[in-house]
Amino acid sequence: MLVLGATGGVGGAIARALADHGWTVRAMVRDIAKAKAAWKTPVIPEFVAGDAMKREDVIQAATNGGAVDVIVHAVNPPGYRNWDKVVLPMIDNTIAAASAAEGARILLPGTVYNYNPVDTPVIDETTPQNAITRKGKIRIALEKRLADATSEVPSVIVRAGDFYGPNTRASWFAQAMITPGKPVRKVTSMAAGVPHAYAYLPDLAESFAQLLDRSDSLRPHEVVQFEGTWDADGRTMLDTIRKVVGRDLPQKAFPWWLMRLLAPFGGFPKEALEIEPVWRHPMRPDNGRLVELLGQEPRTPIATAIEHTLINMGCLAETSPSSISLTA
Structure with a gap:
């Protein structure tokens, strides 16, 4: 299988989970030496050089040395900029590569941007996609590309909330809520008291791996929702961070005004x-179809997930006594 975006948090987590499930992982990266140096687990993918914006690179990565059965499309524009110029050409290249690989299945981490938060409190695979933002409309177009290609290329979309977890650098948790590399002294709230969906990346990645284990049960274009860590009162994440750290922490509001x-x-x-x-309106992913396929959603206890995340971010010592016994 081929991973596009393996050096990112989502792509890297999926690559590691699939390797744990016995898949041989090939990863296309721009800088092989840099990717190898940054890889943290003993099982290192077969790295090949290429650019997701160059169709011939993606096709070669998917076919040279034997055609792959699966392509993980976990690439995003650098800094989440230039969506209108980058996102759709990249998925078109992935679809072309999957077709060249004789119908490789595409795996896509989906987002909730496809929906208008004001009137979409619950999301399942039948919920009409009604985004009003530029990003959301582009994500709708991206998913439509996959749906339209189903006759030649099967696909799986697993939609989830905001990511957190080890090696998740490009996330609101790591870039806004918590300051990496320092002991936790405060927590920034994106919208206090508003329920919100978070996704612990190791669990999300394990869901992808288990879905592939059950590939015979998947529809040609399968769309499932990953419920993940549902903060039902908009305070659970903050309260759990306090428990894990072992002390009270002030809450600071994110400066939306700025x-x-x-x-x-x-x-x-x-x-x-x-x-x-x-952030201002709750949107809960309904994981009914995922549970139907897997029996249950992979779920790490929230305190354990936050502990591992904070340790990886350099915000908590591994020997911290306050978090070891937490199971909430």
Whole structure:
């Protein structure tokens, strides 16, 4: 199988999970030496050089040395910028590569951006996609590309909330809520008291691996929702971080006001502001179809998941006595 985006948090987690399930992993990266140096687990993928924006690179990665059976499409624009110029060409290249590999199945980590948060409190595979943002409309178009290609290329989309977990650098948890590399002194709240869906990456990756183990039960274009860590009162994540750290922590509000002030100048504030409604309104993924296929959703206790995340971020010592016995 081929992973695009293996050096990112999502792609890397899926690559490791699939390797644990016995898959031989090939990973296309821009810089092989850098990717090898950064890889953290004993099982190292077969790295091949290439650019996801170059169709011939993706096709060669999927076919040279034997055609792959699966392609994980876990690539995103650097810094989440230029979505309109990058996202659709990359999925078109992946579809072309899967076709060249005689119908390799494409795995896609899905997002909730496809929906209008104001009127979509629950998401399942039948929920109409009604995004009002630029990112959301592009994600709808991306998924439609996969649905339209079903006759030649099967696909699986696993939709999840905001990522957290080891090696998850490009996430709101690691970039806004917690300061990496320092003991936790405060927690930034994106929207206090609003329920929110989070996805612990090792569990999400394990879901992908288990779905492939049951490939005979999958529809040609399978779409499932990963419930993950559902913060039902908008306070559970904060309270659990406090328990894991072992002390009370002040809560600081994310400066959405500043994002609105700076958004006209572009860059991160503009990109962030487009996501604000996702934090202001609850959207719960309904994992009914996933449970139907797997029996149960992979689920690490939230305290254990946060402990492992904070240790990996350099925010908590591995010998911290406060978190070892937590199972909540």
